[in-house]
Structures are given as structure tokens and as C-alpha cells.
Amino acid sequence: MDLINRAGTALMQAISEKVPLVLILGQDGLTDTSIKNTIFQHFGLDTTTEARWSSLLDKMPLPDDFYLWLQERYSRYPAVTWATHVSKLPWHAIFTSSFDPNLVSRFKTTSRSPQAVLTSIETPPAFRSLSRTPIYYLYGKAGSSDAVAQAPISKPQLRARLSKHTIPMLNRVHDVATAIGIIVIDGYEPFKDWLDLDNILTLIEQAPDQRVLWFGWKADDTDVPHELSELVSRGKIVVDPLRLGEFLAQSEVLGKLELFATEHSMEPNVISFGGDRKMSIPPELRIQVEASCYVVDDSWMDFLAPLGEDSIYNSFVKFHGEFDGPKGVVNGVRRGFTIVRDYEKKLNDLVKEGVENHSKLKEPVVLHGQSATGKSISLARLIPIIKEDHKAAILYTNTRLPLASEISEFCELAERNGASATLLICDCNVSAHRYRDLLATIRSRGRRVIVVGSSYRVNDGVKLPREFVEANSELLPSEQTKLVDLICKFVGASHKIKVGSDRNVLATLYRVLPSTKFKISSGLGNEARYTEQELRNRSRNTDQQNLSPIAQQLIALGLATNDSVTLENRLANLFDDRDNITARLVDLVMAAGQLNCSIPLNLLISALNLADGGNALNIANLFRGIDLFRWKSSDAGSEDILVAPRLTLEAEILCRRRLLTSDAEAKQLLFLIKAVRSPLEYEESGRRFLVDLLHKLGPDGPLKARYSANYVDIGRALTALRLDNGILDPRLMLQESTLRRSAIREEKVSLGEVPAILEEAREAVQSAIDFLDKKPNRVATRTRAHLIVERAAIFAFLAVNESKKVGNTETAVWSAYMSARTASQMAIGVTEAYNPLDVALWTAADLLKQANLSDIHKLELYADIFSVLDRIDPSSLSFESQERFNTRQFILGDLLELPSLSDSALQALERDGSAAGIFLKARQIGPSKKNQDSEAYNRTMAEQASEYLLSEWNRVITDERCLRYLLSCIWIASTGQWPLRGERQVIPDKEARRKIYQCLSALRNLGCFDRDFSLLYIEAVFTWLDYDEGVAIRLWRELSQESEYIDSRRVVKQLILADDHGRVSVFSGRVDSELAPGRFAVLVESLERRISVLERDFIEQDLQYGRTLSKFGIAFNYIGPIADPLHHEVGRP
Amino acid sequence: MKFTQLHASYTVLSEGIRVNVARDAVSNINVRPPSTAENEVDFLRLVTWSYAVLFESGRVSFNVILGLPPLNNSVLSIEKQAKTKSTVQKLRTWLFHNIGFEKDREMEIRSEVSGWFISCCQSFSPNTPEHWRMCFDRLCDDMIEIIEYCHQVLAFVLSSPIDKEAIIATWKKRLQRDWDAHEFDKLISDSALRLGAVDFP
Incomplete structure (x- = not known):
């Protein structure tokens, strides 16, 4: 008797191929007949002849408390023994007509946290996932108190539920399963279940042949309709008389149950660190992290069983065919299936240096190079190398960059358990600035992280930081x-x-x-x-x-x-003799593939404009027939099935050969963009793909401005998605604008079209900002900052464009400039990035050079330029930004020289109510960043400038430029340093602080605090020192929350308490509470103030309640005063 | 001695099960119980006795009780009881079987047992009367907790007018399906004979 029959074989194959597995669970669910019998007895139904769920329909309307009563029944009955086997299978989604509320806990395992979905209007965290598996309750869940989600008690409610929720949820089955997945029906009996047979037939008819497995099929059941029997005899459905649980139980008896086991059903392993410290990852945290990247636990270094010669060769071929997931790649590397390229030495040394001390790497480690140069292998090889030392925790991703919020908790747990840092390996092939953004965001939370990522080749002629490693194209x-x-x-x-x-x-x-x-x-x-x-x-x-x-x-x-x-x-x-569909498929995959973008399977099929299941089957078979594509999971939870070429290089070759021009390639990309037809499709599969694609086809992508001639079309396609299809995503709206603006910058747009296109861009950005303002979202804070910067750039373009217009008036030009200036000022405040500063500089500079403006306005522009220059700290810029700043300074040229100020000009400015003249005059007297004079000379100049500005206080008080410069001069006069440059700088003396406080108040009245964290930081520090500790704590709380995830300076100790000679003051105190795991409060009695202490900064001292902590300094970051272990030099006045 | 309390509690539970479910729902325990709590031998006997309770004499019944949804939705208590069962099983395997270091499963057992000893007596290998007493008391406490939890569940089931019958029916069905391995031997021989395999051993 062959108990592993065709249905079982198909199930086994599906599990081994890791295709999506969707369960349709009938109303019997995972229970035996006891609950059903109890229910029917309750209604006086004969349990032998009338024991069918559909009999309840005749009893409608059901009592109001029926579902509460039912919930109680479910809560009291034992689980059937075979339920465990069913629950352990790798389901990607479950659709059920059962009301059993225990299904969520039944399907819960150490690697799966199911999510109940009760209505069609809910968006589950993942539409398909091994770890966050959605359970769609088609008819509701017993015991649910939500009026919208309640199960029906009457026929009208049932009809409403059917049309509003049941059918729409069922319509997701095929999207979730995809063309290559398997649908398993179990516990469903036609005409005995509330779920109508017609709905099931619809599902089956839409599915490719033999992709529906029906367990518990009763062949001799006379109730089975003819059309269903025909589907079985035609082979459309594969059936088995045993229920799935019974089938698995029998497999267990035969010793074949392990054929249905998966990696995912294994217990999560631990991560070991040096000194026998181990970290056991809580299942919920693992599920959260594995939504975006793989956790490299100790099992990745399990013993590799020796292989025979044939097996070795097969494994070798499979490895080079890119058929294995990340763990397979690491195993291949460990088996020596690859060569070690020479550049890997530098890569490994850098990473090891970062693991020892993460702060030594200011930038992410970027491995850049052309495709097929071994970057992925080199990054995978890092895993066994670093794992061997047991110092760092390791996370790995090869699809998308994780959000800082997704991994921050993991990093913190790793640090508490002995990790020196967390190494985040991102084989995502994106531009370096995205890794930098990610690193800055994570570090803003105080996490010790090293980011290593792959990127396309950075151009020659750019001086790269030491953290950049090139994967050279030529083999040595x-x-x-x-x-x-x-x-x-x-x-x-x-x-x-x-x-x-x-x-x-x-x-x-x-x-x-x-x-x-x-x-x-x-x-x-x-x-x-x-x-x-x-x-x-x-x-x-x-x-x-x-x-x-x-x-x-x-x-x-x-x-x-x-x-x-x-x-x-x-x-x-490989495909010369294939049909049109294949050719189109190849073009789509390769056009996206050469940008290193993998396409979600459902989106790909949608782009091919398929209407029926027959063609979907062709697509499914194509993946088996042509060795050009690979499909893979987007993450450890398998939330998306992605299609990609085997290598980016192969995609490049095929695009060159088949598509020939950038226009033809762009056309394919447009097909993909337009394939997202609804917000649901976008949430399900389009979001990550589109965001990634748009980054990469833009000017910052690997192909630079290749598609610049198509940017406007692409931008308009995105606008159509928003206006016609209702897809509202601020990140896409940002791209609507940046692409249009890039087209203008690349001169792909005629002068006459520029204003209209800029207006389209402005509308998109403003809509996005308004959208975010209505729905505040901490995670979207960075996106909002980017949008505000983009808006500033648009206004700047508009101003410059205005100045180029024939017949323009100075009033119109100046008005446009004022709008641009306001937008720039706001943008400078919301982000630490250099971009908005650059926008402010070139706007003023372009107007100075091109526009025919009055002397007064020209002086204002000069004042703005110098004010912006004062705010730039070149040492804190990334290497790319430094390059841009150096270029900008070169372009500014003689605009960097202070203009001469005649008395008449100054009087004209005064009459106009402008303080620009005062500012420029103060600049002539005072220090500038450009001048590298001696400290003493700078102090003298600063004193003179501040005296002058203070003498004009009534006018200075209304001008941000003057106030900022005055603040800087007072600071320099006291400390000899520009404010907030570097770390652990001394704080100005008390008298200086009093004057600076005046400036801060004036700046606050001008609204500058809303857009400058550093001002709030200074105010918090000074308030703590000189005024009220409670007020200072409130200021820090506000600053800490506002700057979280945005500003990487958040955890930097920019200021430290020192004596008048610049020596760091040393304190001692008593630990009087634990604020959070690894963070304590210490009372410093000499100051009568409390400060924070991080356990990891004082490892050698056992911090506990009541212990004395001695010999520490008091430094300040955006979170508050913090104990400093005094390992560093301080900047002396 | 704590074992006295444990034994009394178990006796009451097994009587309750036998009276309300089936006479053979729990079989007698015939292993020698510990006489004191002072040494290694007593600890070994306690492990044996606990194993007999959870995995032999009351295997099906304890599975049914502990398989019911947790009382008052207390998932933690269910997890605790599952942990106790697992600990007893592993202790018994470690104490009475020759397990090695080669297989992952063996290492897992060793690691858990060692961790359990450390949590009881701060030694990974108890070797003083004090150590053994601490381990003995801890195991007794855990077993008392699991037995008392089963008391509560049984009382809850028996006092439920709607669900009692169905749950007891399920319980009995499981008892009927539970055959010892040797009981299949005769069936197999019989089947082989019918198939004509006369020389089947």
C-alpha cells in the first residue's frame, strides 16, 4: 500500500522546493467531532444524521451570545494529537471557515507567530509569511468583540459578511499562493460547510493543474457534484482520502515524517560569544528581525558532513548555479567552492577592526565594483571568518536594507549578552549613502554596529574613504x-x-x-x-x-x-526558439535585473498582463525550463517570492543584446511600475520593489543618468499610480519630484516645459508632506525630512528659473528667492545631511551671478551665503558630501570673498529693515572658518565681533544670521573653538553662557528651535548647569524623541565638563537606580544632580544599587548628561 | 517530607481520574518510592517515580489534561508544566541510559540536565547530600505543581455541565486507542498468516 501517494508526494515536493504553501481549512478545523456534537446537542440536532455545520444555517438567527458560548467550548476541549503535525508544516497563509479562536495558538511555534485576520479591510503585517503567517477567518472568530469583525448570527449578516469579507479574502488565495505555490484543502466537506462549493470551485479552476491538493476526499460520497469529480478525474486536483493530520500521523508511523520537516521547524539556535557567553534569541524578536534579514546563529557553523565525489560535484554545480539560499552560500564558501580574491584581505581587516572597536569605522564598509566580481561571495565569506572569533553578532541580508527600528532591539540584546558589536552584512548592491544613512540611524540610538554593504562601482577620480574596498574587474x-x-x-x-x-x-x-x-x-x-x-x-x-x-x-x-x-x-x-511571452518575460526580468532589482512574482505576472490561469501555468513552468531565472525568498520569513536573473552580469549582457537602447529598457521598467494596480497589490508585493527600483534607476543608481530621458515619463507614471490607482506612499511621491528635477538638471526638458514640470514636482512633494502631517509616524520621519529638502530644492529651481526668464522683474525674482530661502532654512533644520546647505548655497550664488539685482539684494545674498557656510562643519561631512562641498566652494569662487561695504549700502539696508549689513560688517571683524589663524587671534576677533553685534542688539535680535554668528563669537571668545565641533569639547564659562542664553531666547522667538537640534541641545546643557535640572530633563526628553532615527549626533558626547584650564573635571557618585537593563542613574553629590551611566562603559565596575562609581567625567549628548569613562583627550580652550 | 505531600496529592488525583473517567485511566505505580530526601539514591527513585507517573501509568490521561487549553488563559502555566515533563524525561534518560556526545539530541539532553542541576544546587554535577536534597526538593515542588494543576483542570472539567460529557468521551476514546507495543505482535502474526506468510517469525 503506497501511503505516500500523489498528494503526499506533491506536498513533499512543494516543501522541498520551498514554494508557497496555502492551507484552506474547513469548518472542522483542527478539532475532532466532540465540539460539533456539543453544538448540535445544544440546538437539539441529531448528531448522527445532522452533524454538519451547514445545519446551523437553518437555525438562524442564532442567539446573541452564541459565539461567546462557542468560544467557551473551544477553550475547554483538548487539541487533537495530529494537530501538531499539521501546524508544523511551513504554511505561508491559512484561510479557514472555522470559528476556532485557538487556531492562532495551535499554529504558533518557536519560529512562527500567526496573525489573525478577521476582515478584508485589515492589512496583515505580511500577506504571506512563514514566521508571521496570516490566518484569515473567513466567517469571523468566536469570541471577537469587534462589531465589524464579528461572525454572523443571522442570514442578512451572513450575506453581508460574504460579500464584504469572505469573498474578498478568498480572492487573495491565488495572490498569496502565486503561480508556483500549492493550495491544500483539508477538513472541508462540500455542502456541510458554510463555505460554498462554488467558491472552492472558483479557486480550483483558477489554479494551475495539480497545484491543489485535497485531503479528506470522500470518493464514494454521493453528494459530490459531478463537476468536482470531473476535476479530480482530469487531474486538476490531486486527492487523498485521509485528512491531512491522519496522513501525517501515518507518515510518522512509517518513519517518513521527516520528509515533511523543514529548516524552519527547527528550534532557533543560540549565538555564542567569547567567554562562554551565549545569547538565546526570544522567538518574537527573531520573527521581527527575520522580516528583513537573517540572524546568523551558531547553526550556520554546524559541522559539514563529508561528501562523496559525485555529491561534491553536484554541490559545486548547485552552488555556482546560485540555487541555494544564504546558508547554502556560506556552506559552499566553507567547502572551498570559491576562490579568495586578493581584495578580500583589506575587506576582512577592516571588518575585524570594526568588530574590535566599532567607533574606528566612521563610514560603512562598502565593497564596490562591477557585477560578477565576487562581491557576494566575499561578503558571505565574512560570516565564517567573523563567527570564528565569537565577538560580534551577525545579521545578513541580500534583498533589502533593514530599517533601524527592525534590528535595534536585537543589537541591544546582543550587546547586553557580550557582543562587542553587531555586524550587519548587506549584499543589496545599493549606493553607499544608503548604507551611511542606515548606519547613522542605528548609531543615533547608541547601538554598536558595523555596516558592510555591496555597491556598484564608484567612479574614478573621487577620493574615497579608507572604508571603501574595490572589487576589481580584472582577475590578477x-x-x-x-x-x-x-x-x-x-x-x-x-x-x-x-x-x-x-x-x-x-x-x-x-x-x-x-x-x-x-x-x-x-x-x-x-x-x-x-x-x-x-x-x-x-x-x-x-x-x-x-x-x-x-x-x-x-x-x-x-x-x-x-x-x-x-x-x-x-x-x-537558451531561449532563442521560445515564444513571445517568454521573450517578454526575459526582457522584464533582465531590465530590472541589471539594476540588481528582483521582481515579486505576482507583480511580474501582472506586468505580463495575464488574464487566465492557463498562462500563469506557463510562467510557472518557464522557471523550470530556462536556466536564466532564479526565484528566492525575500527574507527568512519567505514573505515574498522574487524573480531575478542568476547574475546581474547576465542581465546586463542580455539587455545589451536584446533591448539595445536605454529607451527600450526604460519601457520595460515602466511596464513593471504600471503593473501595480491597487493599494492592496502595492502593499502585498509592490512596495519594496518599487522603492528599490526607483532608487536604482535614478541618477544615484548604478547606471547613473542612463534613463534621464525617461525620468519625466517615469515620474508621471508614479503620479498616475497615486491619482488613478490610489497608491499613496510618500517615498514614491518623493521620487515623483526628484526624477522630474533630475530631468531638468540633465537638460532633458525644454526651457518652456520647466515651470510646468516643477509645479508637478512641487504638488507631489507638498501632497506627501501633507499626508505625513495628517498621520504622524516615527518611522517616516526620515522620509519627511527628505521631502522637506526636496521641496527646498524645487523652490530653489523655481527661483533660479525665474531669474532666467526674459522680462522678469526684480520683485518676482526676489519673492521666489525668499520662498526658496524659507524652504531651505526649514530643510537645514530637519536633517544633518549636507544637501539643503548645498541648495541654499547654489541658489544664492546662482542669483548673484545671473540675476540683475539691486545692491541691497546682492548684499542679502552674500549674507545668506556666509551664514550658511558658517553652519557647515566639513569634518563631519561624509566623503561624498565633502567632495560636493569642495566643488561648491570652487564654483563659488570669488563669491567667497566678503564684499566691500559702503556706508550708503549699509544705510540702505538699515532703511530696508535688514540686518544683512550688520552681519557682513561683523564678519569682516570676526573670525571665519576659512581663516586658520591662531587661537588667540581668533579669540580677539571673536570678542570684537561680539561686542559689535551686542551694540546693535535691537537689530540683531530680529536676524537669525546675526544671532547665530553672535552665539559663535561668544563661544569662541570663551573657549577658542567654534561651537559643537567634534567630541568632548569644553563648555563656555558662566558669563559667556549667560550671553549665549540671550541669543538662544531670541533664536527661539524666531522659530529657529523647530529646525535645529543643536540649539535645543545647548539650551538643555546650560539649563542643567545654571538653572533648573527638571526643566533641563524635559528639554532633553523632547530633544531625544525628536532626534531619534534622524540625527546621528544624538549619542555623540559633544560637550564635557572641564575646569577653567580645560582639564576634564573628575567626579564620583552613588548608583541609586537602574533605569533600564544596562543603564543606571548615579547621584553626583557635589553637583546635586543625577546623570546616566551605561554599564558597557564601565565593564570593570560592577554597577548595582548602592555602589559607588568613581573617577568619571560628565559629558552631554542629546539624551542627557552621561558618565564618561575618561579614556579620551578633551579639546582644550 | 515533600514526597509525602506529592504522593498524597497524586493518589487523590489518580482516584479522581479512575472514578470519573475509567478504571484503567491510570494504572498502579509499582516502582519503589524514595524513603528519604537525603541522597543520590532517593533522587534517582524520585526521578523514576515521576517518570512512571507522567509517562507510564498516566501517560494518556496526563496528555489529555495537559492538552486542554490552559485554565484562565494562563499560557505560562501550560508552558511550565510542559517544561517539567520535559525535565523529568531528560533526567530519566540521562540517569539511566548510556548517552554519548556525538548526536545533537544527546548533547541537548546533557546540556539541559546540567543546566537544571545548576539552577537547583549551583553545581553541574551534584555530589554532596546538600546538593541532592536541593535537587530532590526542587523536583518535588515541580511535580506537586503539575499534579495540583491537573487537579484544577479535572475539577473544572467535571463541574462543567456542557463540556464534561464530550471531554470524557474524548478521553475514553484515547484510552481505548492506546495499545502497548507488544499487543501488536499477535495482530501482525495473525495478519501474516492470513497473507500466507507462514514462516513469518
Whole structure:
């Protein structure tokens, strides 16, 4: 008796292939007949003849408290023993007509936290997920008190529920399963369930053949309608008479249950650190983190069982075919399936340095280079190298960048358990600034993190930080030798093989290896086998010592190549004789693939404009038929199924060959963008993909401005998504604007069209800002900041454009400039990035050079330029921003010289009510960043400038530029340093603080505090020192909340208490409470103030309630006063 | 001695189950109980006795009781009881089987047992009377907790007019399905004979 029948075989295969698995669970759910019998007895129904859920429909209306009563029943009955087996299968989603509230806990495992979905208007955290599996209660859940989600008690309610929730939820089944998934029906009996058979038939008819498995099928049931029986006999549905639980229980008896086990059902492992410290990850935290990246626990370094020769070769081929997930890649690296490229030494050294002390790496470590240069392998190799030392926790992602909020808790837990830092490896191939943003955001929370990421090649001529490592395209002779050794070792070739030096060689390797994986002829496979056999025959007939058949083939097929021609021909041969659908599919995948964007499967099918299930089946089969695509999960929870080319290089080659021009490529990308037809589709699969795609096709992407001629069309396609399809995402709206503006900057738009396009951009940005203002969201704070910066840039464009117009008036130009200035000022305050400062500079500079303005206005522009320059601290800029700033200074040229100020000009400004003249005059007297004079000279100049400004206080008080400069001069006069430059700087003396406080009050009245964290920071510190501790704490609380996730300076100790000679003051205090795990409050009696202490800063002292902490300094960050362990030098006045 | 309290509590529970469910719902425990709480031998006997309660004489019944949804939605108590069962099973395996270090499962057992000892007596390998007494008391406490939880659940079931019958029916069905391994031998021989495999051993 073959108990592992076709349905079981299909289920087993689906699990091994990791395709989406969707369960449709009938009303019997995971219970036996006891509950049903109790219910029917309650209604006086005969439990033998009338024991069907549908009988309850005749009893409607049901009592008001029926579902509460039902909930009680469910809460009292034991679980059936086979329920455990069913719950452990890797379900991606469950749709059920059962009311059982215990289903959520029944399906809960250590790696799965199910989410109940009761209505069609709810958006679950994930539409399909192994870890956050949604359970769709089609008819509601017993015991739910939500009026909208309640189960129906009357027929009208039932009808309403059916149309509003049941059918819409059921309509998601195919989207969740995708064209390659499996739908399992269990516990459903036609006509005995509330779920109508017609609904089930609809689902089956839409599914590809043999993708629906029906367990518990009763072949001799006379009630089964003919059309359903026909579907079974046609093979549309695969059936089994046993319920799924019974089937699995029998498999267990036969010892075959492990065939249905998955990695995901294993217990989560621990992470070990040095000194025998271990971290056990709580399941909920693991699920949260694994929504975006893999947690590298100790199981990633499990013992690798030795393999026989054939197995080794198969594993080698599979590894190079990119069929394995991240763990498979790491295992392949550990087995030595790859060569170690020379650049990896620098990469490893940098990462190890960061693991020892994360603060030594100011920037993320960026491995940049062209495609197919081994970047992914190098990053994967970091895992065993770093894991060996047991110092850092490791997270890994190869799809999307995680949000700081998703991993921050994990990093904190790791640190508390002994990790020196968390190493976040991102093989995402995005621009360096995105890694920098992520690093800054995580570090703003005080986390010790090192970010290592892959990126496309950064252009020559740019001075790169030391944290950048280039993966060079050419193979060095030593690397070529290693590749020969590798091939000899695993393929059995001889050392007479030659390999080329081009990066195409690494990509070609897989294509020339005979593969046993694909049964369908793929040209290469057949050719390889034929050639091999021929060669074997020939070699038998000669005395010649031949190279092995494979070795000869490798030579014949061009592994010695120094270009991509061989690879190109190989790829083209794979599908030359295929139909249009295939060709279109290839074009879509490759156009996105060359930007390193993987397409969600559902979106891909939607883009191909498929209408029926038959064609969807073709798509599903294509993945098995053509060795060009790979599909993979978006994360450990398998929330999305993504389709991508095997390598970005292959995508580039195919695009070059098939699409030829950037316009043709852009057309494919537009198909994909327009494929998102509804907000639901967008949430389900489009969001991450579109955001990633738009970043990468833009000017900051790997292909730079390749698609600049299409930016306006793409921007308008996004606008159509928003206005016509109701897809409201501020990040997309930001892109609507940046793409249009980039098109203008690249001069792809005629002058006449510019105002209209800028207005479209402005509308998009303003709509996004308004949208975010209505729904405040901490996670979207950075997006809001970007939007405000973008708005500033648009206004700046408008102002400059106004100045270029023929027949413009000074009034119109100046009005446009004032709008731009206001927008820039706001933008400068919401982000620490250099962008808005640059916008402010070039706007004023362009107007000075181009516009015909009066002297007064010109002086105002000069004043604005110098005021902005004062706010730039070049040492805190990223290398890219520094480059831009240096370029900007070069362009500004002689505008950097202070203009001469005639008395008449000053009087004119005074009459106009402007303080620009006072500011410029003060600048002439006082210090500037440009002047690297001696400290003493700077102090003298600062004193003189501040005296002058204070003498004009009545006018200074209304001008932000003057106030800021006055604050700086007072600070410099007291300390010899510009304010807030670097770390652990001394604080001005009390008299200086009093004057600075006046400036702060005036700035606050001008509204400057809303857009400058540093002002609030200074106020908090001074208030704590000189006034009220309670008020200071409130100020810090506000500052800490506002700057979280935005400002990387948040945890930097910019100021420290020191004596008059600049020596750091040393304190001692008593620990009087624990504020949070690893954070304590210490009472400093000499100051009568409390400060925070971080346990990790004082590892050698056992911090506990009542203990004395001695010899520490008091520093200040955006969170408050904090004990400093005095390991560092302080900036002396 | 705590074992006295434990034994009394168990006796009351098993009587309650036998009276209200089935006579054979719980079988007699015939292993020698601990006589004191002072040494290693007593601890070994306690482990054996506890194993017999949870996994032999009352296997089906305890599975039914502990498989019911938790009282008052107290998921923590269910998890605690599951942990106790697991601890007893692992202690018994570790004490009475020759497990090695090669297999993951063996290492897992060793690690959990060692961790349990440390949590009881701060030693990974108890070797003084004080250590054994602490381990003995801890195991007694856990077993008392699990038995008393079962008391509460049984009382709850028996006092429920609506659910009692159905739950007891399920309980009895499970008891009927529970056959010892040796009971299949005769069936297999019989089936083989019918199939004509006369030489089937």
C-alpha cells in the first residue's frame, strides 16, 4: 500500500522546493467531532444524521451570545494529537471557515507567530509569511468583540459578511499562493460547510493543474457534484482520502515524517560569544528581525558532513548555479567552492577592526565594483571568518536594507549578552549613502554596529574613504591560478587549462559546467552531454593521453575567454526558439535585473498582463525550463517570492543584446511600475520593489543618468499610480519630484516645459508632506525630512528659473528667492545631511551671478551665503558630501570673498529693515572658518565681533544670521573653538553662557528651535548647569524623541565638563537606580544632580544599587548628561 | 517530607481520574518510592517515580489534561508544566541510559540536565547530600505543581455541565486507542498468516 501517494508526494515536493504553501481549512478545523456534537446537542440536532455545520444555517438567527458560548467550548476541549503535525508544516497563509479562536495558538511555534485576520479591510503585517503567517477567518472568530469583525448570527449578516469579507479574502488565495505555490484543502466537506462549493470551485479552476491538493476526499460520497469529480478525474486536483493530520500521523508511523520537516521547524539556535557567553534569541524578536534579514546563529557553523565525489560535484554545480539560499552560500564558501580574491584581505581587516572597536569605522564598509566580481561571495565569506572569533553578532541580508527600528532591539540584546558589536552584512548592491544613512540611524540610538554593504562601482577620480574596498574587474594572475586550481579540484580537469582575466570568466564557469539539475533540454545541457560522450568515445580509441572530457569541454566552450562573447552566445541560445511571452518575460526580468532589482512574482505576472490561469501555468513552468531565472525568498520569513536573473552580469549582457537602447529598457521598467494596480497589490508585493527600483534607476543608481530621458515619463507614471490607482506612499511621491528635477538638471526638458514640470514636482512633494502631517509616524520621519529638502530644492529651481526668464522683474525674482530661502532654512533644520546647505548655497550664488539685482539684494545674498557656510562643519561631512562641498566652494569662487561695504549700502539696508549689513560688517571683524589663524587671534576677533553685534542688539535680535554668528563669537571668545565641533569639547564659562542664553531666547522667538537640534541641545546643557535640572530633563526628553532615527549626533558626547584650564573635571557618585537593563542613574553629590551611566562603559565596575562609581567625567549628548569613562583627550580652550 | 505531600496529592488525583473517567485511566505505580530526601539514591527513585507517573501509568490521561487549553488563559502555566515533563524525561534518560556526545539530541539532553542541576544546587554535577536534597526538593515542588494543576483542570472539567460529557468521551476514546507495543505482535502474526506468510517469525 503506497501511503505516500500523489498528494503526499506533491506536498513533499512543494516543501522541498520551498514554494508557497496555502492551507484552506474547513469548518472542522483542527478539532475532532466532540465540539460539533456539543453544538448540535445544544440546538437539539441529531448528531448522527445532522452533524454538519451547514445545519446551523437553518437555525438562524442564532442567539446573541452564541459565539461567546462557542468560544467557551473551544477553550475547554483538548487539541487533537495530529494537530501538531499539521501546524508544523511551513504554511505561508491559512484561510479557514472555522470559528476556532485557538487556531492562532495551535499554529504558533518557536519560529512562527500567526496573525489573525478577521476582515478584508485589515492589512496583515505580511500577506504571506512563514514566521508571521496570516490566518484569515473567513466567517469571523468566536469570541471577537469587534462589531465589524464579528461572525454572523443571522442570514442578512451572513450575506453581508460574504460579500464584504469572505469573498474578498478568498480572492487573495491565488495572490498569496502565486503561480508556483500549492493550495491544500483539508477538513472541508462540500455542502456541510458554510463555505460554498462554488467558491472552492472558483479557486480550483483558477489554479494551475495539480497545484491543489485535497485531503479528506470522500470518493464514494454521493453528494459530490459531478463537476468536482470531473476535476479530480482530469487531474486538476490531486486527492487523498485521509485528512491531512491522519496522513501525517501515518507518515510518522512509517518513519517518513521527516520528509515533511523543514529548516524552519527547527528550534532557533543560540549565538555564542567569547567567554562562554551565549545569547538565546526570544522567538518574537527573531520573527521581527527575520522580516528583513537573517540572524546568523551558531547553526550556520554546524559541522559539514563529508561528501562523496559525485555529491561534491553536484554541490559545486548547485552552488555556482546560485540555487541555494544564504546558508547554502556560506556552506559552499566553507567547502572551498570559491576562490579568495586578493581584495578580500583589506575587506576582512577592516571588518575585524570594526568588530574590535566599532567607533574606528566612521563610514560603512562598502565593497564596490562591477557585477560578477565576487562581491557576494566575499561578503558571505565574512560570516565564517567573523563567527570564528565569537565577538560580534551577525545579521545578513541580500534583498533589502533593514530599517533601524527592525534590528535595534536585537543589537541591544546582543550587546547586553557580550557582543562587542553587531555586524550587519548587506549584499543589496545599493549606493553607499544608503548604507551611511542606515548606519547613522542605528548609531543615533547608541547601538554598536558595523555596516558592510555591496555597491556598484564608484567612479574614478573621487577620493574615497579608507572604508571603501574595490572589487576589481580584472582577475590578477594569482587569482587566475586559484581558479584553475579550483576547477582542477572539483571538476577533474588538468592544470593545462587556461582561464582568462576578465570578470566574465567567473560568470562563465557555471555555464560551462554540465549540470544534472534540469531535466528539460536547455541546449547547453544536451550539448555538454553529447560532447562529453563523443570525447569519451574518441579517447578510448587513441593512445593519446587526453585531458578529461570535461576539461576539453571547458576549453572548447571558452573558459579561456577574455570577453563576454561566449557567455553571451550561451545565454541567447537558451531561449532563442521560445515564444513571445517568454521573450517578454526575459526582457522584464533582465531590465530590472541589471539594476540588481528582483521582481515579486505576482507583480511580474501582472506586468505580463495575464488574464487566465492557463498562462500563469506557463510562467510557472518557464522557471523550470530556462536556466536564466532564479526565484528566492525575500527574507527568512519567505514573505515574498522574487524573480531575478542568476547574475546581474547576465542581465546586463542580455539587455545589451536584446533591448539595445536605454529607451527600450526604460519601457520595460515602466511596464513593471504600471503593473501595480491597487493599494492592496502595492502593499502585498509592490512596495519594496518599487522603492528599490526607483532608487536604482535614478541618477544615484548604478547606471547613473542612463534613463534621464525617461525620468519625466517615469515620474508621471508614479503620479498616475497615486491619482488613478490610489497608491499613496510618500517615498514614491518623493521620487515623483526628484526624477522630474533630475530631468531638468540633465537638460532633458525644454526651457518652456520647466515651470510646468516643477509645479508637478512641487504638488507631489507638498501632497506627501501633507499626508505625513495628517498621520504622524516615527518611522517616516526620515522620509519627511527628505521631502522637506526636496521641496527646498524645487523652490530653489523655481527661483533660479525665474531669474532666467526674459522680462522678469526684480520683485518676482526676489519673492521666489525668499520662498526658496524659507524652504531651505526649514530643510537645514530637519536633517544633518549636507544637501539643503548645498541648495541654499547654489541658489544664492546662482542669483548673484545671473540675476540683475539691486545692491541691497546682492548684499542679502552674500549674507545668506556666509551664514550658511558658517553652519557647515566639513569634518563631519561624509566623503561624498565633502567632495560636493569642495566643488561648491570652487564654483563659488570669488563669491567667497566678503564684499566691500559702503556706508550708503549699509544705510540702505538699515532703511530696508535688514540686518544683512550688520552681519557682513561683523564678519569682516570676526573670525571665519576659512581663516586658520591662531587661537588667540581668533579669540580677539571673536570678542570684537561680539561686542559689535551686542551694540546693535535691537537689530540683531530680529536676524537669525546675526544671532547665530553672535552665539559663535561668544563661544569662541570663551573657549577658542567654534561651537559643537567634534567630541568632548569644553563648555563656555558662566558669563559667556549667560550671553549665549540671550541669543538662544531670541533664536527661539524666531522659530529657529523647530529646525535645529543643536540649539535645543545647548539650551538643555546650560539649563542643567545654571538653572533648573527638571526643566533641563524635559528639554532633553523632547530633544531625544525628536532626534531619534534622524540625527546621528544624538549619542555623540559633544560637550564635557572641564575646569577653567580645560582639564576634564573628575567626579564620583552613588548608583541609586537602574533605569533600564544596562543603564543606571548615579547621584553626583557635589553637583546635586543625577546623570546616566551605561554599564558597557564601565565593564570593570560592577554597577548595582548602592555602589559607588568613581573617577568619571560628565559629558552631554542629546539624551542627557552621561558618565564618561575618561579614556579620551578633551579639546582644550 | 515533600514526597509525602506529592504522593498524597497524586493518589487523590489518580482516584479522581479512575472514578470519573475509567478504571484503567491510570494504572498502579509499582516502582519503589524514595524513603528519604537525603541522597543520590532517593533522587534517582524520585526521578523514576515521576517518570512512571507522567509517562507510564498516566501517560494518556496526563496528555489529555495537559492538552486542554490552559485554565484562565494562563499560557505560562501550560508552558511550565510542559517544561517539567520535559525535565523529568531528560533526567530519566540521562540517569539511566548510556548517552554519548556525538548526536545533537544527546548533547541537548546533557546540556539541559546540567543546566537544571545548576539552577537547583549551583553545581553541574551534584555530589554532596546538600546538593541532592536541593535537587530532590526542587523536583518535588515541580511535580506537586503539575499534579495540583491537573487537579484544577479535572475539577473544572467535571463541574462543567456542557463540556464534561464530550471531554470524557474524548478521553475514553484515547484510552481505548492506546495499545502497548507488544499487543501488536499477535495482530501482525495473525495478519501474516492470513497473507500466507507462514514462516513469518
